[in-house]
Amino acid sequence: MTSENLRIDLHSHTRASDGKLTPQELVMRASNRQIDVLAITDHDTTAGLAAAEQAIVEQNSRTRLITGVEISCKWHSFDIHVVGLAFDQSHQGLQDFLSEQQRRRDARAEAICKKLEKNGLEGAYEGSKALAKGSFSRSHMARWLVSKGHVASMDAAFKRYLAKGGKAYVANQWHSIAEAVAIIHAAGGVAVLAHPSRYSMSTKWLRKLLVEFSEAGGDGMEVVLSQQGSTERDLLLSLASQYQLYCSLGSDFHHESQWVDLGKNLYRPDGCRWIWQSPRWQEEL
Structure with missing residues (x-):
């Protein structure tokens, strides 16, 4: 074929x-x-x-x-x-690179969740992290926000909190x-x-x-x-x-x-x- x-x-x-x-x-x-x-x-x-x-x-x-x-x-x-x-x-070089990416991803996620909690959304880090079976991302935070009724949709979660201009946005530090x-x-x-x-x-x-x-x-x-x-x-x-x-x-x-x-x-x-x-x-x- x-x-x-x-x-x-x-x-x-x-x-x-x-x-x-x-x-x-x-x-x-x-x-x-x-x-x-x-x-x-x-x-x-x-x-x-x-x-x-x-x-x-x-x-x-x-x-x-x-x-x-x-x-x-x-x-x-x-x-x-x-x-x-x-x-x-x-x-090995690729895996080392990805490991560093994960460290940066985790640090960003923690910083975002701290901002969410400062906005009165307690338990953001633990709740979002529990939804992540692997790599922790803003998508998991958006799902948590929806599940708790803080926003009506994933799009709303990003617009209000997670995307650039949102209340909990943190700039990335990617390669x-x-x-x-x-x-x-x-x-x-x-x-x-x-x-x-x-x-x-x-x-x-x-x-x-x-x-x-x-x-x-x-x-x-x-x-x-x-x-x-x-x-x-x-x-x-x-x-x-x-x-x-x-x-x-x-x-x-x-x-x-x-x-x-x-x-x-x-x-x-x-x-x-x-x-x-x-x-x-x-x-x-």
Whole structure:
């Protein structure tokens, strides 16, 4: 079977970060959704990969698992995410890098929760931390805020408390894009700019981001997403071509919803140079 006939999803999450399914459950869902190639890209951790690999064997799944991670980066005032794919997860330098990311993530989470508690929301740290089965993120804090009735929705939690301008916002201290790309390459993988149209920036700033990502050695960008109109997809395809980046695709699946599921609406347009065609990509599809 050629790659043109494969159902491919290169962006998904498990409970190792802020997804709602265990790695075993995600593998089962991928099989049920007839996904041929799946990358698990948890935030700043590869902790779910071993369990997913074991589940592939135990479930006799036809899904091929690609190593993945989604690395949080600081760029100007933006939180930018770089997805690493098809790397050696045992690479010590990469694991040291991710361990440092987790230390920074935990410190930020604690600072945010202290601000929440100063706003009268007692028990924010313990309650949010209890929801995190793995990497602790703002998504867990948002879920806690909703569960306690402090806000009506996840979006409201971010707008009122957690996003930039919110009452409990704390700026990130992530590594740079260049550092993330370099460590992914050191581990033998490819570096992909995640969901470039989702950063609430102007096209002018997006072009500036793509210039710097390319100059840092970035390999590709996500062009195809589950929730996406044709105009957005065409713009991203044009930008990928202009900045000589390979195209990637992924649902960014965290949990089942009406709009997002593994492999859902991942239409592949003509004219793409796909990330698995990059000379750095060493996996067989």
